[in-house]
Amino acid sequence: MTSGVTPDASVAAGHRTRAALNVDLLKVPDFGTSGEPERNILRSPLRHLDAEAISARVRREVRNREVHLPPVSTYRWWARRTESVNGAIIDAVNSDHPGRLVVSDPFAGGGVIPLAAVMRGHSVYAQDLNPWAAAGLAAMLDLPDPESLRAGVAALSQRVLAPAQAAYGTVLSNGTPGQVSHTFRVAVAACTHCGTRQKLFPHALVSLLSRVERGLPEAFLACPNGHLFQGHRDRTRRCPTCSVLIDPAATYTPRRVVTCPCGHQDRLEARAAVTGLDWEVVLVERAGGGRRELGLPTPGELSAAAAEHSRPTRQLGAIPAGQETAVLLRHGFRNWEDLYPRRQRAMVEQLLDLTVESSSDPAVVAALRLAVVGSTEMAGLLSRWDRYYLKSYESMAGHRFNFTTLPVEPNAWGTVTSGRGTTLRRLVQLVKAAEWLQGRTGRRLQVQGPVAAASASVSPLVGTDVDGVALQRPDVLVVAGSSQRQLLPTGSVDLVLTDPPYHDDVQYGELSQPLQAWAGLASPESVGDAVVNRATGQLVAAGSYSALLSSIFRESARLLRPDGHLIFSFANRDPKVWVELLEALQRAGLRAAGCAVVHSENETDHAKRGVRACTLDLLLDLVPLSTKPVEQHRPATAAGDEGQFLDIVTRYVLQVGDLGTGWHEAFLEQAAAAAFVQPRRRG
Ligand SMILES: C[S@@+](CC[C@H](N)C(=O)[O-])C[C@H]1O[C@@H](n2cnc3c(N)ncnc32)[C@H](O)[C@@H]1O
Ligand SMILES: [Zn+2]
Ligand SMILES: [Zn+2]
CATH class of the missing domain: 3.40.50.150 (Vaccinia Virus protein VP39)
Known part of the structure; x- marks a missing residue:
């Protein structure tokens, strides 16, 4: 090499x-x-x-x-x-x-x-030209020394313990305490012909229970009527609720067209325009004790996800018309904050506030903030789930905003076992970046x-x-x-x-x-x-x-x-x-x-x-x-x-x-x- x-x-x-x-x-x-x-x-x-x-x-x-x-x-x-x-x-x-x-x-x-x-x-x-690029670039080359950065990360981690536990705390099925690492929502919308409301799962196979390379067939499946249940990725079976026969390979929203049980077909954007989309929590991933598991949400998890008592305040501005933003506007998003479930918004705001008290060194605070802001690329109403590899994708993966009817909300702080792109992961990478840069330049750059x-x-x-x-x-x-x-x-x-x-x-x-x-x-x-x-x-x-x-x-x-x-x-x-x-x-x-x-x-x-x-x-x-x-x-x-x-x-x-x-x-x-x-x- x-x-x-x-x-x-x-x-x-x-x-x-x-x-x-x-x-x-x-x-x-x-x-x-x-x-x-x-x-x-x-x-x-x-x-x-x-x-x-x-x-x-x-x-x-x-x-x-x-x-x-x-x-x-x-x-x-x-x-x-x-x-x-x-x-x-x-x-x-x-x-x-x-x-x-x-x-x-x-x-x-x-x-x-x-x-x-x-x-x-x-x-x-x-x-x-772009202020985010210019700010990111300056911050990247001006990373604080790794020692101060580590101290800042430690201070932030301490302060975040209680709020993160309140927002995401749960118990795994074996009794281990843990946190919700991902929260899945499905789009719900009414047929423009008969008004029947439908959960719009994109596929019959919602997610495997373990990563595909383990070769295990257990999976969550959805029927076309929106019922969710456990089955096998390679076996047809009847929905336990409505008895419809399910082919795990079926796609329910081909080319963003949905079919109502009444037989009427709508484009998704037509439903979004006429009745709007609601987002219903259907599945969670929990992480704790080195394990992760997918499961139906408990009442406690549902109420934490709704975050009724949190009051996010930041307005992020209107989504302008554009080549890539068109897909967002077509599906009913108006302001940038609309891409985020209330709990994610509130948590990001809280994390941003906590960075300020986590260090007296402005460069450290700036680096911590960068990690928190970076986590917002996983927008909870836009990030897609990889049902084979059990990970979420950033909302702008592949140079596009990715609209999906099954988005997943990350744990904005992050868990050790699961969660790409979370604040915690980013902080770890920042420390590595700072060490690497110092190793190359021998000093902090001016x-x-x-x-x-x-x-x-x-x-x-x-x-x-x-x-x-x-x-x-x-x-x-x-x-x-x-x-x-x-x-x-x-x-x-x-x-x-x-x-x-x-x-x-x-x-x-x-x-x-x-x-x-x-x-x-x-x-x-x-x-x-x-x-x-x-x-x-x-x-x-x-x-x-x-x-x-x-x-x-x-x-x-x-x-x-x-x-x-x-x-x-x-x-x-x-x-x-x-x-x-x-x-x-x-x-x-x-x-x-x-x-x-x-x-x-x-x-x-x-x-x-x-x-x-x-x-x-x-x-x-x-x-x-x-x-x-x-x-x-x-x-x-x-x-x-x-x-x-x-x-x-x-x-x-x-x-x-x-x-x-x-x-x-x-x-x-x-x-x-x-x-x-x-x-x-x-x-
Ligand atoms: C191909 S990208 C550069 C990628 C970069 N070399 C890298 O490795 O990440 C082109 C850049 O030009 C910037 N840009 C577009 N118009 C500009 C202008 N008038 N002045 C300065 N930058 C501009 C864009 O914001 C974009 O970051
Ligand atoms: Zn209908
Ligand atoms: Zn069913």
Whole structure:
């Protein structure tokens, strides 16, 4: 196994003369034919990359991101890129430009690029439009030292004992005291024809009683009339209440259409619109004494779940219309707090209050709060249950809000035996993240921000004053707001390394809103959002995505030193999106220095769209226009349809800076013929 990045002793000691290089992923230095590096020819750092070694490493990383890069568990972001690719690029640039680099990322999102840079001892300028991303990123890099964090976790755990017990305390069937770890609700709605009220279980098989790999058949089953009982996953049987014969493989709400016993069929959203949905508690999971069990709720558990006496007060704001929020609005949710059962809301509010008294160190309080806010991605009326693996999914899994008629409410604090994404789990991960980061950087980083993009410009991140004395500057500056305006002076950055929105792939602004609201941050600016959104009309007009990207690339290039590089990864199967991208680059005053192809391993992210997934990323290396000769780096053609498509794309990418008129038509014609962009045949 490759060792990953070797922590550099000189960094740990505070002498940052030369940052750590991950030599595994770099080829031997490549000198000109004379044996001397040729000073006047611009060459792409991508020539140093060993694409195969990187792809292998990417594969390992995406299989277990939280082990490879523990700080990413600090805050939720969608479609994070990999440290393997970005770290290797930074190392490649660093081998051409030894010393401490200033790396800027104008689309910093989940913060993988800033992390890859700081763990190598470089300084970072990171900006994102989204306030949740900017706040999360600053908190992730500014984690308190592990000791103080542990003390804060202990203090919070003490304070939470009584309230958590009051909200979730129970007894398992064998008499062991425990807590309710999950509470299942089913949607109840009336037929629009006859008015009969029905429990809308999605499937006959509600949940196995033990994880599927144990091979045991016992399960909870539901009949179409909404009765719940124990049976076997592989045996038909009659409902003990109404005697209907149940096939455990049956689906009751195919394509979100429900059938009433009267024979009438309704779309779920029609029922939600006409009569609204009620949510009835039908099942609980209890955890205690190292065990977990599913069971029908007792009267005590039902009354605790109803939480009649708690009075949550926070208003999280209205759910705006959007591409991803449409499913919520269609099913009757109006405000963000509607996604949460009363007990969950009250518990989260209480936990947030308790964080304040759990430490006198503001950084510790901020970290504890981040864990509590993070737990709200498991919204009790939206999180889906995996009936085979007995775990819940975050409400925005797969880049979507997941509507289900059988949502599960987590124990917001968390139990030791069960509960993904709960506060307790997050706190454990935070401590690990803090330890890991300290191990890599050898000290606590100086992080400034998030500061608003409208603030005054700042001085360079690395430099000396007139007397040659090193400037006291932060290791990381985080900025919130559109990267059309960035705060560093012209010519003060060695490398812009980034990852712009891939057109309309992920609606970051919409998905982050509940987290943002719980964190008490202002709503994301939609002005300047570089993501195309067909529901709101944002950037839908021809050329507007390109124009916005272009202004951001131009501003990013302004920050670059004359010999600096702007490198980013991109994937999209729509040739028209590539046209917009290349136009944006050319208009920003950039020219191509090279390309490389690496595996992105993101098939699961995209599979949902029913189109062929992009599994390769194109890395593009650009430099500011100048008269210097460029020796371009060209990738070898990757295998398969996607490789062939990228080959066509690459031919045009390498002409950026020199694309004449009329190239669109030629490119679109060639690209349209590529097998990769043909609609996928069904069956
Ligand atoms: C592909 S993501 C970056 C992902 C990041 N590299 C990671 O690994 O997590 C693109 C980011 O661009 C941000 N964004 C969109 N429009 C922006 C703008 N005008 N200025 C700055 N950031 C913007 C989005 O909020 C999103 O976080
Ligand atoms: Zn009916
Ligand atoms: Zn029945």
